[in-house]
Amino acid sequence: MSYLFVKYLHILAAIFLFGFGMGSYLYLIAAKRSGDPRVIAQVAGMVVRFDNWITTPAGVLQLATGYAMARMAGLDLTRGWLLSGVLIFFGVGALWLPVLILQKRMQAVAAQADACGAALGNEFLRLYRPWFYLGVAGFVGMFWVVAVMAMKSLPWPG
Numbered sequence: 001m002s003y004l005f006v007k008y009l010h011i012l013a014a015i016f017l018f019g020f021g022m023g024s025y026l027y028l029i030a031a032k033r034s035g036d037p038r039v040i041a042q043v044a045g046m047v048v049r050f051d052n053w054i055t056t057p058a059g060v061l062q063l064a065t066g067y068a069m070a071r072m073a074g075l076d077l078t079r080g081w082l083l084s085g086v087l088i089f090f091g092v093g094a095l096w097l098p099v100l101i102l103q104k105r106m107q108a109v110a111a112q113a114d115a116c117g118a119a120l121g122n123e124f125l126r127l128y129r130p131w132f133y134l135g136v137a138g139f140v141g142m143f144w145v146v147a148v149m150a151m152k153s154l155p156w157p158g
Contacts, residue, residue, distance in 0.1 A: 003072045010065035016058035018142065024050055025135050028103070032128060037113035037120055044107035051100060059093065066149075085148040092141035095134045102131040 024047040031043035066086070070077055077083065106127045113120050148154065 013058045013062040020055045037110045041110035088145045095138040
């Protein structure tokens with residue numbers, strides 16, 4: 001497989017990570033703002049499916065193609081900018097796992113409220129708040145990863 005083809009796959013994976021990740025995030029925020037448990041349950045269900053079927057596999061492809069490109073280019077994986085980007089990527093991944101769990105739980109709580117004809121309770125907000133802030137932190141981390149990888153240097157002093 002040529003380096004340029006692997007790079008193409010790597011860029012596509014980044015687009016899918018950002019596109020589906022950000023889209024899912026914003027759709028669930030908009031659904032929550034509706035206050036309608038039925039809407040929230042349906043949107044959260046779609047978000048969970050898209051994250052499982054598209055966003056998570058894109059993250060795996062991102063890591064695999066990044067590793068392949070580094071190897072093909074003969075780069076030292078412990079090099080400052082490359083190691084920093086990978087560590088930030090794994091940090092974002094560590095934030096992503098609780099996000100997936102919280103989304104599934106929010107979907108279940110909203111579906112239960114819808115089935116009972118009840119309003120969303122405190123349980124949903126207890127799940128939503130950390131989901132929201134983990135999402136913010138995760139996207140900030142992904143912007144840093146892209147900056148480090150695009151510039152092939154650390155974007156901060158040192």
